[in-house]
Amino acid sequence: MELLSPRTLDEAYRALMTDEARCLAGGQSLVAMMNLGLVSPSLLVSLRHIESLRGIYLNPDGSVRLGAMTTHAELAELDLPGAAVSLLASAARVVAYPAVRMQGTLGGSIAHADPAADYPVVLTAAEATIEIGSARGTRFVKAGDFFRGVFETALQQGEIVVAVVLPPVVAHAGAAYEKLSVVAGDFAIVSVAAIVAATAQVAIGGCGPKPLFACNLAVTDDALLTVGRRLAEESDPPSDQRASAAYRRRVIPALMRRAVRAAQARR
Numbered sequence: 001m002e003l004l005s006p007r008t009l010d011e012a013y014r015a016l017m018t019d020e021a022r023c024l025a026g027g028q029s030l031v032a033m034m035n036l037g038l039v040s041p042s043l044l045v046s047l048r049h050i051e052s053l054r055g056i057y058l059n060p061d062g063s064v065r066l067g068a069m070t071t072h073a074e075l076a077e078l079d080l081p082g083a084a085v086s087l088l089a090s091a092a093r094v095v096a097y098p099a100v101r102m103q104g105t106l107g108g109s110i111a112h113a114d115p116a117a118d119y120p121v122v123l124t125a126a127e128a129t130i131e132i133g134s135a136r137g138t139r140f141v142k143a144g145d146f147f148r149g150v151f152e153t154a155l156q157q158g159e160i161v162v163a164v165v166l167p168p169v170v171a172h173a174g175a176a177y178e179k180l181s182v183v184a185g186d187f188a189i190v191s192v193a194a195i196v197a198a199t200a201q202v203a204i205g206g207c208g209p210k211p212l213f214a215c216n217l218a219v220t221d222d223a224l225l226t227v228g229r230r231l232a233e234e235s236d237p238p239s240d241q242r243a244s245a246a247y248r249r250r251v252i253p254a255l256m257r258r259a260v261r262a263a264q265a266r267r
């Protein structure tokens with residue numbers, strides 16, 4: 001196996017035109033998969049030295065652009081205005097534990113697209129946009145369309161997640177992320193990301209191949225319970241060593257209500 005460490009995106013794009021080439025970001029998921037023999041790329045293209053994949057910028061329109069190589073630890077320290085930013089920072093603080101947070105990256109996590117991971121849920125709730133680059137050019141995909149299934153995204157052969165763009169700040173909005181896990185630092189059994197302004201928008205993670213999303217929700221107990229029950233019915237959760245599918249379905253309405261109420265309190 002060969003390892004390349006390009007300095008520019010164009011070099012990386014050229015290297016990724018090779019069949020069996022794969023990006024290496026923080027290595028926290030990819031190296032484990034290689035050790036288990038699940039993947040065996042002939043070429044690893046390290047993204048570590050590509051400066052344009054780093055940096056966090058507040059755009060003039062109030063949107064925030066986060067380079068794909070931003071680490072979980074950097075995201076956990078984000079200090080910019082807006083509900084979407086605080087939602088992402090809350091999620092980053094509960095990804096794994098410090099050693100993983102120092103190495104793992106935003107781009108690596110969303111490209112990996114584990115249904116129990118934290119960022120797919122918060123980026124879907126925040127209606128973030130994913131910037132994707134390749135030798136063919138740049139395209140932008142809404143988070144709701146980016147996550148396609150279990151470890152499956154809209155990324156095509158040779159494409160790199162370049163950045164994530166969070167939408168401009170909404171006045172008087174609050175956000176909260178509720179993650180139910182067996183122990184702190186583990187993947188979620190169920191997670192809920194909520195943003196509340198005049199109405200609520202939520203995404204549910206860990207309960208199917210991709211996050212479930214609902215918006216324009218009235219913030220009353222009755223409405224939240226109804227929507228929570230509907231989402232639980234629509235969900236397709238796994239049964240695994242962490243919890244049964246029935247348990248996951250059962251906790252969705254209560255966890256959703258808790259996230260929405262916490263977001264409302266932060267408005």
Ligand SMILES: Cc1cc2nc3c(=O)[nH]c(=O)nc-3n(C[C@H](O)[C@H](O)[C@H](O)COP(=O)(O)OP(=O)(O)OC[C@H]3O[C@@H](n4cnc5c(N)ncnc54)[C@H](O)[C@@H]3O)c2cc1C
Nearest residue numbers: 025026027028029030096104105107108109111117118161
């Ligand atoms: C013990 C442990 C606990 C964990 N707990 C959690 C948790 O609680 N919550 C959670 O969300 N995650 C958790 N993770 C996963 C962690 O967040 C990883 O950091 C993340 O999934 C992968 O990010 P990475 O930068 O390490 O990517 P890598 O492992 O380097 O790459 C992962 C995949 O993404 C591809 N890739 C990487 N970067 C890009 C890019 N920019 N564009 C296109 N493709 C790319 C790679 O080719 C590979 O297929 C845990 C991991 C470990 C080891």
